[in-house]
Amino acid sequence: MATARRLYVSAGEPSGDAHAAALVRALKDVAPHVDTDAMGGPGLRAAGARIVEPSDRLGAMGLFEAATALPQHLAALYRVQRRLSSNAYDAAVLIDYPGFHLRVARAARTRDVPVLYYIAPQLWAWGAWRARALRETVRLVASVLPFEAPLLNGLGIPATFVGHPVVDASRPRRDEARDQLGIGEGRPVLALLPGSRPGEISRHWPIFRTAARTLAARHPGLVSVLAAAPGARYRLDDAPLLSASAPVALAAADAALCKSGTATLEAAVAGTPMVIAYALNPATFALARRLVQAPFIGLPNLIAGRRVTEELVQSDATPARLAAALEPLLDRSGPTARRQRDDLASVTTRLGPPGVATRVAALAAELAA
Numbered sequence: 001m002a003t004a005r006r007l008y009v010s011a012g013e014p015s016g017d018a019h020a021a022a023l024v025r026a027l028k029d030v031a032p033h034v035d036t037d038a039m040g041g042p043g044l045r046a047a048g049a050r051i052v053e054p055s056d057r058l059g060a061m062g063l064f065e066a067a068t069a070l071p072q073h074l075a076a077l078y079r080v081q082r083r084l085s086s087n088a089y090d091a092a093v094l095i096d097y098p099g100f101h102l103r104v105a106r107a108a109r110t111r112d113v114p115v116l117y118y119i120a121p122q123l124w125a126w127g128a129w130r131a132r133a134l135r136e137t138v139r140l141v142a143s144v145l146p147f148e149a150p151l152l153n154g155l156g157i158p159a160t161f162v163g164h165p166v167v168d169a170s171r172p173r174r175d176e177a178r179d180q181l182g183i184g185e186g187r188p189v190l191a192l193l194p195g196s197r198p199g200e201i202s203r204h205w206p207i208f209r210t211a212a213r214t215l216a217a218r219h220p221g222l223v224s225v226l227a228a229a230p231g232a233r234y235r236l237d238d239a240p241l242l243s244a245s246a247p248v249a250l251a252a253a254d255a256a257l258c259k260s261g262t263a264t265l266e267a268a269v270a271g272t273p274m275v276i277a278y279a280l281n282p283a284t285f286a287l288a289r290r291l292v293q294a295p296f297i298g299l300p301n302l303i304a305g306r307r308v309t310e311e312l313v314q315s316d317a318t319p320a321r322l323a324a325a326l327e328p329l330l331d332r333s334g335p336t337a338r339r340q341r342d343d344l345a346s347v348t349t350r351l352g353p354p355g356v357a358t359r360v361a362a363l364a365a366e367l368a369a
Contacts, residue, residue: 003033004033004034004035005031005033005034005035005090005091005365005368005369006034006035006036006037006087006088006089006090006368007027007034007035007036007037007089007090007091007092007093007364007368008036008037008038008083008084008087008089008091008092008093008108008113009023009024009036009037009038009039009040009044009049009092009093009095010038010039010040010053010080010092010093010094010095010097010101010104011038011039011040011041011044011055011095011096011097012039012055012095012096012097012100012101013055013096013097013197014041014043014196014229014230015096015196015262016040016055016095016096016097016119017040017041017042017043017044017055018043019095019096019118019119019165019357020038020040020043020044020047020049020093020095021040021043021044021046021047021049022047022165022168022356022357023093023095023118023357023360023361023364024036024038024044024047024048024049025047025048025357026357026358026360026361027361027364027365028048029358029361030358030361030362030365031361031362031364031365031368034364034365034368035050036048036049036050037049037050037052037083037087037089038050038051038052038053039051039052039053039054039055039076039080040053040054040055041054041055041056052083053076053079053080053083055076073099073100076100077100077103077104080104080107081104081107084104084107084108084111084113085107085111089108089113090113090114090367090368090369091113091114091115091116091364091367091368092104092105092108092113092114092115092116093115093116093117093118093360093364094115094116094117094118095118095119096118096119098120098121098130101117102121102130102133102134102137105117105133105134105137105138106133106136106137108137109136109137114139114367114368115137115138115139116138116139116140116141116142116360116363116364116367117134117138117140117141117142118141118142118144118162118360119142119144120134120141120142120143120144120148120152120159121134123151123152123155124147124148124151124302131155131157134152134155134157135155135156135157138157138158139158139367140158140159140160140363140367141157141158141159141160142159142160142162142359142360142363143159143160143161143162144161144162144163144164144165144356145161145164145299145302145303146161146303146350146351146352147302147303148161149161160363161352162352162356162359162360162363163351163352163353163354163355163356163359164265164351164352164356165356165357166262166265166266166268166269166351167269167348167351167352167353167354167356168354168355168356168357169247169266169269170247171247171248171250171251171269171270172247172248172251173251174251174252176251177244177247177248177249177251177252178252180244180248180252181223181225181242181244181248181252183223183242183252186221187221187222187223188219188221188222188223188254188255188330189222189223189224189225189252189253189254189255190212190215190222190223190224190225190253190254190255190256190257190326190330191224191225191227191246191249191250191252191253191255191256191257191258191267191272192208192209192212192224192225192226192227192241192249192256192257193227193246193249193250193256193257193258193259193263193266193267194208194226194234194257194259195229195259195261195263196229196232198232198233200259201229201232201233201234203279203280204259204277204278204279205234205235206235207277207279207317207318207319207322208257208277208322209235209236210319211257211319211320211322211323211326212224212241212257213319214319214320214323215323215326215327215330218323218327219330222330223241223242224241224242225241225242225243225244225248225249225252225253226241226242226243226244226249227243227244227245227246227249227250227263228243228244246263246266247266247270250266250267250270250272251270251272253272254272254273254329254330254331254332254337255272255273255274255275255326255329255330255337256272256273256274256275257274257275257277257322257326258274258275258276258277259276259277259278260276260277260278260297260298260299260311260313261299262299264276264298264299264300264309265299265300265347265351267344268299268300268344268347268348268351269348269351271341271344271345271348272344273309273329273336273337273340273341273344274300274309274329274340275309275310275311275312275322275325275326275329276297276298276300276301276309276310276311276312277311277312277313277317277322278297278311278313278314278317279313279314279317280314296311297311297313298311300343300344300347303347303350303351304343304346304347308340308343308344308347309340309343309344310325312325
């Protein structure tokens with residue numbers, strides 16, 4: 001019988017909580033002798049992890065927005081550091097959220113707890129100064145983007161590509177999603193994915209909602225479906241729209257308006273043509289323009305190495321421009337939509353095969369052995 005091992009898993013926001021929950025479920029099959037303590041939320045709790053530090057209220061968007069949550073972050077960091085000092089963990093898995101987790105990684109290193117970092121800081125875009133922290137504190141990075149591992153290895157940071165977790169997400173067929181929403185096949189459908197954090201919603205939702213209204217005026221049969229994050233608040237006014245989970249909204253849709261981030265890969269895997277938009281606090285954006293080195297903000301474009309979807313950022317992300325870019329995508333048989341679906345299929349093949357959580361669980365179990 002394998003010796004019982006103890007693992008610390010840390011997720012600081014809802015997306016990380018979902019990835020961590022899949023990891024913990026996979027661990028039960030890969031390494032049932034591993035007990036898991038966690039910082040996280042309802043996903044990790046439902047997966048069977050023992051929540052020793054709730055992650056509520058930690059999520060923030062942008063450098064200046066994050067500053068408003070600094071006291072909560074510092075208090076949580078202090079508690080996590082104390083826990084790592086007073087408990088004999090055999091390994092730690094830190095998921096995304098680098099501003100917080102690189103400090104946790106340093107604390108783990110000083111206590112000889114090996115760290116697996118799952119979903120790495122985006123050194124290829126900005127934050128290259130974090131390379132030294134990763135190199136000094138992390139035993140292995142489980143990379144989710146195909147171009148990341150070679151870059152990290154070249155910087156002296158051990159990394160392996162495990163695939164992107166979006167390939168494992170369950171999603172309905174188009175007809176199933178439309179039946180669930182009560183939408184007939186002949187009607188055009190627009191999915192709206194403005195984000196889940198309060199800052200994202202406050203900046204993206206007003207322009208997304210107005211763009212959808214503009215298109216509805218031109219296409220009277222159009223149905224807009226909001227991919228609403230659990231617990232998030234959206235000002236709906238008189239906007240005629242439906243609400244659904246992101247997988248259902250994307251499966252039903254002819255086109256999607258997505259904020260930059262993982263949602264764009266969810267749309268790619270669903271085969272839903274999209275327009276990508278992003279807006280930040282003006283001060284954050286001014287700083288980001290100096291720091292960001294990536295040629296695109298959209299992950300499908302970065303993976304393809306060329307522009308396969310339209311990107312509209314900051315002052316360019318107006319309702320009128322978003323509506324104009326989305327309009328040709330609503331025609332499923334049109335050349336613009338067909339060309340983008342072909343490009344997105346190519347991007348999806350580069351995200352790796354299913355079984356991502358199982359591969360990460362195997363790495364975590366090996367590190368804890």
